[in-house]
Amino acid sequence: MPLDFALLRRHPDVEGHGLEASDAADRLILDESAPLVAGAGDGDLVVIDDAYGALALGAAAAGARGIRVHQDLVTGERALAGNAERTGLADRVRSLPLGAELLRGARLVLLRLPRSLDRLDELAGLVARHAASDVVVVAGGRIKHMSLAMNDVLGAWFDRVDVSHARQKSRVLTARGAHEQRQPPAPGWPRGERHDDLGITVVAHGGVFAGTGVDIGTRFLLEQLGGAMPDAPSAVDLASGSGVVAAWLARSRPGLRVTATDRSAAAAASARETAEVNRVADRVTVTQADALERLPDASETFVVLNPPFHSDAALHTGIAAHLFDDAARVLAPGGELWCVWNSHLHYRPLLERAVGSTRQVARNPKFTVTASRRPE
Incomplete structure (x- = not known):
């Protein structure tokens, strides 16, 4: 059954008029990745920088299990936990620190694109090094926060980056063909x-x-x-x-x-x-x-x-x-x-x-x- 996005809350983050727990970019990422989510095995899916749980819980509602999640903000992690309980999907998601355990063996990564190119570079490198060799990254955001440089950052870690059609001022980048070394090489993180x-x-x-x-x-x-x-x-x-x-x-x-x-x-x-x-x-x-x-x-x-x-x-x-x-x-x-x-x-x-x-x-x-x- 599709996720009812209206059930999601931002709490304990700031709530108020115009501050929603999900948006069109979340829905586009889920739609673009739907065939991959449907074919994912238990534990194959990782979700990164999901603001309040819309991506993880949307995938869980579509049948995915063993979903590993990392959110940078502790308030986002707590919002996911609350939303997971509210939607009855708490047994399908677990939060982990950013690192090898989060990504080991992952075959599908759903990513909310960060506005920082440095953040994207660090995340892409971790995925390329620790996920399965055939991992697919489906990354999306609001067009006003995206730039062509994001394609270049993903292209430094993946052989192929495809760009979706725009929908409701959102767009998705899909990356395949990970290689463990950045091309061209660059200083590591931190x-x-x-x-x-x-x-x-x-x-x-x-x-x-x-x-x-x-x-x-x-x-x-x-x-x-x-x-x-x-x-x-x-x-x-x-x-x-x-x-x-x-x-x-x-x-x-x-x-x-x-x-x-x-x-x-x-x-x-x-x-x-x-x-x-x-x-x-x-x-x-x-x-x-x-x-x-x-x-x-x-x-x-x-x-x-x-x-x-x-x-x-x-x-x-x-x-x-x-x-x-x-x-x-x-x-x-x-x-x-x-x-x-x-x-x-x-x-x-x-x-x-x-x-x-x-x-x-x-x-x-x-x-x-x-x-x-x-x-x-």
Whole structure:
């Protein structure tokens, strides 16, 4: 029986008008792969970067079993689990980390195309190395987020890449003929880059925000952090990305213990490796989590945040509001949230309501840095 997409929810991710748990690209991927799904044996199918479970559960509803799934975001993994229970398909899917076990022996991979070419390159390489030699990759997305360069990235790992007709502003790429070495060869993943001006090396997996670079908002924030909360025994790098802020704080303050947390598995893996290469892993604890769920109430005095403002492909302030609220919960009385944000987003009233008294620390033509203090 076909999946009823109306049953799917985004929870615990941001929900609201215009934020759907599935879209036309999911349906096109499932339609284009339907004959392959019908012929797949138990355990042959792998689904990667399925936002909220539409691909995995659509394939399960079509009869596939033993479906292995990897979603980068912990919120997506939890949404899949909830949707699987809601649709009665929980026994057909299981979530795994990105790696050899996920892909070993796979003959069909359904992939929601990432917007990052680096992410696509890393995923394609893993599929080519670990899946069955006759694996077929059916990858799709919204045309506005696709580029011809995606064909080239897949073509570096597969002999043949076919392009579907467009439907409802979506398109699918189908790749066959995997080879284990990239053509032409390129550096592997993760990759690292030294930033002498900051005194740190940044390590990143494909698709992590800013990659091995340091974005200008984070740089502006770091310029302000030298004297921030100097007596704090610990700090939290919330939405840590590649772990730039965590590593910089730990390097700058030899006695400081830092918790770095991000909902992205790729970001958490990158932050761990960034801490390792900068020799601060003994004082930096990295977790993959939804905001600060693993930290108790009123337990920290210093939280640092460069908040994302996209929910999947949609511009939405709900993620920032969620992070502000959880920072407020974790801050002890008198603790502070230091935050950098694009000035046009006007986050200050939101910070005032969620955390407390908020002062502007610095502002340039694009970014604002604020410090919000939890009432004592």
